[in-house]
Amino acid sequence: MISIRHLCITFVNPDGSSFDALKDVSCEIRKGEVVGIIGPSGCGKSSLLRTINLMTPPTSGKILFEGENITAKGYPINRLRQRMGMVFQTFNLFEHLNVLGNVTLGPMKLKGVSQAEAEREAMQYLHQVGMDDMSTVMPADLSGGQKQRVAIARCLAMHPDVMLFDEPLSALDPSMVGEVQSVIRQLAQEGMTMLIATHRLKFARDVSSRVIFMNEGRIHEDGTPQQIFENPTRSTTKAFVQQIYKLWFTIEEDDFDIVGMHSKILQFCNKYNITDVIETAQQIINMMVLLVLADYRPLTVRLSYIEQLERVTLDFMIKGLSTSPLQDEGVDLSSLAIIRELGKKIVEEPTKLGFRVKVLL
Amino acid sequence: MDTAFIKWKSICLLFAIVFCLASCEKPTKGNTEEEISSIEDLDGKVVGTLTGSSFEIDFAGRKDFQVVRQPSLSDLIASLRKGRIDAILYDEDCFPDTVLRQNGMKLAFVTEEKYPCAFACRKSEQDLVNKFNEFLARIKSSGELATITEKWRSATDYTSITMPEISDSLPGEPLVVGTSYSTAPISYMIGDKWYGFEIEILNLFGEYIGRPVHYRLFDLSALVPALKAGKIDMAGGLLFKTEERQKKLAFTDVYFYNRGGFFVRDLSQKTPGGAPGISDIKGSVEGNLLVENRWIFLARGLKVTLEITLLSMLFGGILGTGLLSMRRSKRRWAKMTAMTYASFFRGIPMVVLLMILAYIVMVGASGVSVAVVAFTLVFASSFATTMDNAIQAVGVQQYEAGEAMGFTxxxxxxxxxxxxxxxxxxxxxxxxxxxLIKNTSVVGYVAIQDLTRACDMIRARTFEAVFPILFITVIYFFLSWIMGKFLDYIFKIAIKLYI
Incomplete structure (x- = not known):
């Protein structure tokens, strides 16, 4: 359906320096595929998507859409774009129109559909994304998740052949990710051809039929989600998909700056979008450091997050210890009970240097 | 409903306060003031004179009293009454007794020197000067000039004075004369017609050379530029024939010798104090609006103001749309041109722009068209800037969404x-x-009789400082208010049609 051949994009900065966003990218997108595009920030995910509907014109290379060379000079770009829906990270709803107006504007003004017909159809799509009861609300009064669902309905109303999702979940509050994810998932099941650029690995893995891993403007690996996430062939892919984000603290003395530590935890969780565990993590750390393991110094605390598995763990490590500190006689049992309640699981294991208590959140 | 009512009430209250404060106009200095009867008495005092008058130059260097300048005679009188100045230095014969009495003024003394008054022409028009001198010599020798001078000097009732009729159907090109006077007895208007000492002389001269004479009113300081730009053929209004002026302009022979008079507050005459009664306001309305149908000035002025405003908005909107599309264009030169245009017109004072257009660029054009062009240029610039900023404020995101959907x-x-x-x-x-409405009030500078200038003309006739100003304040306020409502309505319709 879409053939991308030797595509290059070079941005020239005003100061004369240049940056290659895409370097010789080639791939085939077939009808009905749901392609997840993953990779670190600045790898060219968004550039690739924006080049497909020519929002960013390529510097060199070709794109064929159903056999037609859309990068040829004089190709009717606007006709092409009507067949490709795009969903943006920042929703980009038309602020002066209500929900229904946003969905009907395209069909009425671009396809000449009558208002009654456009509205009837728009209500169907709004129903599909669960927004039919808010058709008269203005965009300013919607939540992020609701806005994104309206944006998706707006695309669907144009009957696109392909939908391009440019980081559709990144600007959303964690509590609203679910509603948008399920709408996209439902579309995938209905057989819509989609390209989704996302940094949410778990989402990419669940929703895609094919995953492309990009790095530094190139496609590094292209395969099924199982291949990419479980048996990546290239080391860069492996490092990215199994990436673990870590935060370390070593507590030497009792006058340790515990407030400073909590603010660092807060920053870390905000950065990786795991705000839902902040409170639990802070509570467990407080009880562990100040009560349960109060006698063990120096104590090393590690907060780690594996994105792909969406797993957050807390490790408490004590050097030169061979038995579990939780098995001590004087241990604070009531606190330990609360910790067991808060965490999903507690693992006690000896390591090369000492002993580790692992709490899964 | 409620808020509208409160708004109305507060507006009415505001006007009432302004009226009361302004109407309690009376001399602020008491009777302890010393009598001024000679130039020595002026020691340490403040003397007011008209901007651009020759007295100003003669007396500016004096150490014993300070000279301040004001643009119009009515302003000078108001300043004298309020005690801001102690004397007015003005042409000796130009205050009618009734005006002096009304305003509690009197002539204290006159200057030693007699100043020669003559008409001025461009240097290139020596023919005209020669013809006038010929004519002047003739009426001097026949005694006609002396009769005319005496008639106007001794007149007391300027509204019923008669002047020889001149026929308007004279064959020649009209002779356009500019004057800075709209004060009896020199030159003044009743309705459409000009009367006065100079007018009578000039009308006779027109008949003599077979050309109809047209009169236009200028500020004294704008008279010479207008003459040089060819807007007028002759400048009058008791112009002093000084050596310095003769270097730049050609002067006719002298038709009149004028002394400077020092006018002061008349202390023997007590002006009644206290709050103004209804009859005062009634008198003001009558004097300023009804006598001689003076309201016609205001009505015409209002028409001119509206004409300039609405035409400038219309053309400015059209030109501004063009500028806007240039600003939004991807072409660098178009963008740069539009930006340069905006910064140029932002940086130039309205009065200066008007004068440039009137005296340099559009010399032959009528006053109103000069003003319309000037305000169109400025309004277009601000229209384009406002719209451009508003479009930018909408943001690039919605633009991208539209682009991605396939909109052009x-x-x-x-x-x-x-x-x-x-x-x-x-x-x-x-x-x-x-x-824009408010800015049009400066067009008087280039001799356009708009609302503000109409008010000046009435003040020059009645010497009432306050009432006409308050009256046009109210008119301007309502114009602005109606304009606001009108635009609300237009925008509402535009947006409805648009979406």
Missing amino acids: RVQIFRYITGPQALQRALPQFKGEAVA
Whole structure:
């Protein structure tokens, strides 16, 4: 359906320096595929998507859409774009129109559909994304998740052949990710051809039929989600998909700056979008450091997050210890009970240097 | 409903306060003031004179009293009455007794020196000067000049004085004379017709050379530029024939010798104090509006003000739309041109622009068209800037959404960014339209009789400082208010049609 051949994009900065966003990218997108595009920030995910509907014109290379060379000079770009829906990270709803107006504007003004017909159809799509009861609300009064669902309905109303999702979940509050994810998932099941650029690995893995891993403007690996996430062939892919984000603290003395530590935890969780565990993590750390393991110094605390598995763990490590500190006689049992309640699981294991208590959140 | 009522009430209250404060106009200095009867008495005092008058130059260097300048005679009188100045230095014969009495003024003494008055022409028009001198010599020898001079000097009732009729159907090109006087007995208007000492002489001269004479009113300081630019053929209004002026202009022979008079507050005459009664306001209305149908000045002035405002808005809107599309264009030169245009017209004072257009660029054009061009240029610039900012405020995101859906640039403006820009621009746009109305009040500078100039003319006749000003304040206020409502309505319709 879409053939991308030797595509290059070079941005020239005003100061004369240049940056290659895409370097010789080639791939085939077939009808009905749901392609997840993953990779670190600045790898060219968004550039690739924006080049497909020519929002960013390529510097060199070709794109064929159903056999037609859309990068040829004089190709009717606007006709092409009507067949490709795009969903943006920042929703980009038309602020002066209500929900229904946003969905009907395209069909009425671009396809000449009558208002009654456009509205009837728009209500169907709004129903599909669960927004039919808010058709008269203005965009300013919607939540992020609701806005994104309206944006998706707006695309669907144009009957696109392909939908391009440019980081559709990144600007959303964690509590609203679910509603948008399920709408996209439902579309995938209905057989819509989609390209989704996302940094949410778990989402990419669940929703895609094919995953492309990009790095530094190139496609590094292209395969099924199982291949990419479980048996990546290239080391860069492996490092990215199994990436673990870590935060370390070593507590030497009792006058340790515990407030400073909590603010660092807060920053870390905000950065990786795991705000839902902040409170639990802070509570467990407080009880562990100040009560349960109060006698063990120096104590090393590690907060780690594996994105792909969406797993957050807390490790408490004590050097030169061979038995579990939780098995001590004087241990604070009531606190330990609360910790067991808060965490999903507690693992006690000896390591090369000492002993580790692992709490899964 | 409620808020509208409160708004109205507060507006009415505001005007009432302004009226009361302003109407309690009376001399602020008491009777302890010393009598001024000679130049020595002026030691340490403040003397007011008209901007650009020759007295100013003669007396500016004096150490014993300070000279201040004001643009109009009515302002000078108001200043004298309020005690801001102690004397007015003005042409000896130019205050009618009734005016002196009304305003509690008297002539204290006159200057030693007699100043020669003559008409001025461009240096290139020596023929005209020669013809006038010929004519002047003739009426001097026949005693006609002396009769005319005596008639106007001794007159007391200027509204019923008669002047020889001259026929308007004289064959020649009209002779356009500019004057800075709209004060009896030199030159003044009743309705459409000009009367006065100079007018009578000039009308006779017109008959002599077979050309009809037209009169135009200028500020004294704008008279010479107008003459040089060819807007007028002759300048009058008791112009002093000084050596310095003769270097630049050709002067006719002297038709009149004038002394400077020092006018002071008449202390023997007590002006009644206290709050003004209804009869005072009634008198003001009658004197300023009804006598000699003076309201016609205001009505015509209002028409001119509206004409300039509305035409400038219309043409400015059209030109501004062009500028806007240049600013939004991807071509560098178009963008740069539009930006340069905006910064140029932002940086130039309205009065200066008007004078440049009137005296340099559009010399032959009528006053109103000069003003319309000037305000169109400025309004277009602010219109384009306002709209451009409003479109930018809509943001690039919605633009991209439209682009990705397959809308063209024009369609995006038409359906997405345009309507929102209009909504955002409305408050600022209203402000600019109101500013436009108010700014038109400076067009008097280039001899256009707009509302403000009409008010000046009435003040020059009645010497009443306050009432005409308050009256046009109210008119301007309502104009602005109606303009605001009108734009609200237009925008509402525009946005409705648009979406």
